[in-house]
Every structure is written in C-alpha cells, then in structure tokens.
Amino acid sequence: xxxxxxxxPEVIFxxxxxxxxxxIADSIQQEMAGQSMxxxxxxxxxxxxxxxxxxxxxxxxxxxxxxxxxxxxxxAPLRTPEGQETLKKITEYVRRGIPSATPDQICAWxxxxxxxxxxxxxxxxxxxxxxxxxxxxQYAVALALIENGEVLLGVLGCPNLxxxxxxxxxGPGSLVLGIRGQGSWWQPLKSKGEWKQLKVSGQSASKExxxxxxxxxxxxxxxxxxxxxxxxxxxxxxxxxxxxxxxxLVASGTADLLIRLRAACSADEGEYxxxxxxxxxxxxxxxxxxxxxxxxxxxxxxxRTLNRNRGVLISNGKLHESALKAIQALKEGV
Ligand code: AMP
Ligand code: MG
Numbered sequence: 001x002x003x004x005x006x007x008x009p010e011v012i013f014x015x016x017x018x019x020x021x022x023x024i025a026d027s028i029q030q031e032m033a034g035q036s037m038x039x040x041x042x043x044x045x046x047x048x049x050x051x052x053x054x055x056x057x058x059x060x061x062x063x064x065x066x067x068x069x070x071x072x073x074x075x076a077p078l079r080t081p082e083g084q085e086t087l088k089k090i091t092e093y094v095r096r097g098i099p100s101a102t103p104d105q106i107c108a109w110x111x112x113x114x115x116x117x118x119x120x121x122x123x124x125x126x127x128x129x130x131x132x133x134x135x136x137x138q139y140a141v142a143l144a145l146i147e148n149g150e151v152l153l154g155v156l157g158c159p160n161l162x163x164x165x166x167x168x169x170x171g172p173g174s175l176v177l178g179i180r181g182q183g184s185w186w187q188p189l190k191s192k193g194e195w196k197q198l199k200v201s202g203q204s205a206s207k208e209x210x211x212x213x214x215x216x217x218x219x220x221x222x223x224x225x226x227x228x229x230x231x232x233x234x235x236x237x238x239x240x241x242x243x244x245x246x247x248x249l250v251a252s253g254t255a256d257l258l259i260r261l262r263a264a265c266s267a268d269e270g271e272y273x274x275x276x277x278x279x280x281x282x283x284x285x286x287x288x289x290x291x292x293x294x295x296x297x298x299x300x301x302x303x304r305t306l307n308r309n310r311g312v313l314i315s316n317g318k319l320h321e322s323a324l325k326a327i328q329a330l331k332e333g334v
Pocket of ligand 2: 125127128129274275
C-alpha cells in the first residue's frame with residue numbers, strides 16, 4: 001500500500017469512526033454511569049465497549065469489507081438469554097449513530113473483531129481504561145491500521161482529555177492521530193477545529209523527568225517502578241492517568257516517560273496488541289521512541305499479544321537510553 005496522508009480514505013474513515021464511537025461512549029458514560037448503581041456494576045462500560053466496536057465493525061464492513069478487524073470484544077455473551085438486556089441497551093446507543101441497526105446486525109459487526117492479525121489488519125480497543133471510564137475519568141477509544149507488522153495509522157478518541165495535556169477528568173475531549181511519515185496531530189473531539197501538530201518534549205535531564213503512571217496501582221509493578229525512579233533520580237511528581245491517553249501526553253510533550261511493567265497482581269497475562277498499537281505511531285511520529293524493556297521494537301506479527309516482547313518503554317527519545325539502563329539495572333531483572 002502507498003503511504004497514507006490526511007486525505008487517504010483509511011485516515012478519513014478512522015477519524016470519523018473513532019469520533020462517532022467516542023461520542024457514543026461519552027453519552028453512555030454520562031447517562032449510564034451517572035445513574036444510581038452498585039459500586040461493582042460494570043454495565044455502563046460493557047455497553048460502551050460493545051457499542052464502540054459495533055460502530056467501527058459496521059464502518060469497516062461498508063468501507064473496507066476485505067480488511068480484518070482484531071478487537072477486544074466478541075458478541076458471544078450477547079447471544080445468550082442473560083445477554084439480551086445488555087444487547088437492548090447497546091442497540092439503543094448504536095442507533096444514535098446508525099438508526100436502522102438491528103440487534104443481529106450489531107452482533108455481526110462486533111464479531112468482525114474476531115479477525116486474524118495477519119498482513120493488513122485493523123486493531124481496536126473499544127474502551128481502553130475501563131476503570132477510568134467507570135470512575136468518570138480518562139479512557140480512550142483506540143483504532144490502528146497495521147500492515148506487515150508496521151503500525152501505519154493510529155487514532156485515539158479521548159472524550160475527557162483537555163488539549164492532549166491535562167489529565168483533569170472534566171475535559172472537553174481530544175482526538176489524536178498519528179500517520180506514519182506524516183506526523184502526529186490532534187483536534188478537539190467535539191468542536192473539531194484545525195489540526196495541531198504534536199511534538200515530544202526535549203527533556204534530557206533524568207531528575208526533571210515527568211513520568212506517567214497508571215491510575216490503578218495494580219496495573220504496574222510498584223516496587224520495580226520505585227527502583228527505576230531512584231536509579232534515574234527522578235524528582236518530579238508523576239502524572240497518574242488511565243488508558244492509552246497516556247501515550248498522547250508523551251506525544252504532546254506534557255510528559256516525558258511511560259514504562260509498562262506488568263504487576264504480579266494484574267489479572268491479565270498478555271500485553272495485547274490493541275493496548276499499544278495506536279499509541280506507538282502517535283508517539284513515534286511526534287518524535288518519540290517506543291520499544292520493549294530490552295530496547296527491542298514491538299513485534300505486531302506475533303498474534304493478538306506482544307508475546308515476543310517484554311513490557312513497553314515509551315519516551316521522548318532523549319530519555320530512552322537512561323531509562324533502559326535503569327531497567328536493566330533492576331535487581332530482580334524484568
Ligand atoms: P491503564 O493504562 O492502567 O489504564 O490500563 C489500561 C489497559 O492497559 C488495560 O487494558 C490493561 O490491561 C493494560 N495494561 C495495564 N497495565 C499494563 C502493563 N503493565 N503492560 C501492558 N498493558 C497493561
Ligand atoms: Mg485495553
């Protein structure tokens with residue numbers, strides 16, 4: 001495929017569909033997550049997850065029917081008697097974007113996400129940062145296009161993010177875009193407006209590093225993270241934030257470093273391709289660097305997980321080597 005640019009059908013499609021899915025997710029977060037619920041009720045994020053994947057699956061079926069989609073969700077639970085109530089709610093929200101959608105069509109669109117991650121494929125995390133979504137905080141709708149292991153295009157719809165800068169949960173929303181060879185850009189999610197280019201920070205002093213960390217303590221290995229912070233001599237307070245929106249803060253220069261260290265208590269085993277793909281091209285095209293914790297390029301040809309890599313290191317480029325050294329100096333290894 002020839003190189004992509006702002007006018008490519010793939011880019012126009014990805015922007016439009018991520019925006020549509022993110023606006024529906026935003027309505028669900030405001031309308032459902034605001035209702036009185038028990039603390040453990042995950043139904044708002046379940047509805048948003050399926051609705052966002054259905055919107056993108058439907059769009060792909062219409063526009064690029066030959067392309068595979070690798071998504072986090074499958075419609076199997078919606079085809080059971082217990083899933084009917086949820087499917088009804090999903091249908092209600094999908095119809096705000098596609099008025100004629102039927103429950104059967106919605107299940108088929110969601111199941112487009114069972115595609116094989118081979119050759120050219122799209123990868124989607126319909127709601128990344130589910131804990132943030134439920135807290136009324138940051139989350140992202142993430143879509144990327146991969147060809148022969150190279151992430152060509154990444155889009156993040158972040159409905160609560162302010163100008164790709166502030167982690168303040170009440171933000172008006174940002175849409176973030178990375179196109180291989182064309183740079184990284186953002187525009188307001190709702191009011192659109194002009195695209196502004198993103199550029200990583202020039203920070204090279206370890207002690208001045210602004211580190212991004214998961215809001216959820218269980219998503220990182222805190223003892224190892226503390227060792228890395230000490231070895232690098234980082235003195236600044238970190239920014240705590242949910243989801244792939246963290247990648248966009250490295251791209252905008254608001255933060256300098258993000259280290260994905262698997263926690264022992266984390267329920268999920270693998271590092272899924274949809275949890276990283278769109279962020280990779282957004283950071284690299286803003287001038288930053290993404291590798292695993294051994295300095296190796298992320299390998300998107302290994303299936304639904306990054307099983308040929310260990311962890312992820314995301315930086316402004318200038319701090320990459322010193323972070324890698326600090327990781328390699330970990331007493332217990334990585
Ligand atoms: P967080 O960035 O903490 O909001 O987590 C968002 C998503 O990233 C979730 O889907 C997690 O499964 C995934 N995740 C969390 N921690 C890690 C990690 N250390 N490495 C790779 N993925 C992670
Ligand atoms: Mg995720």
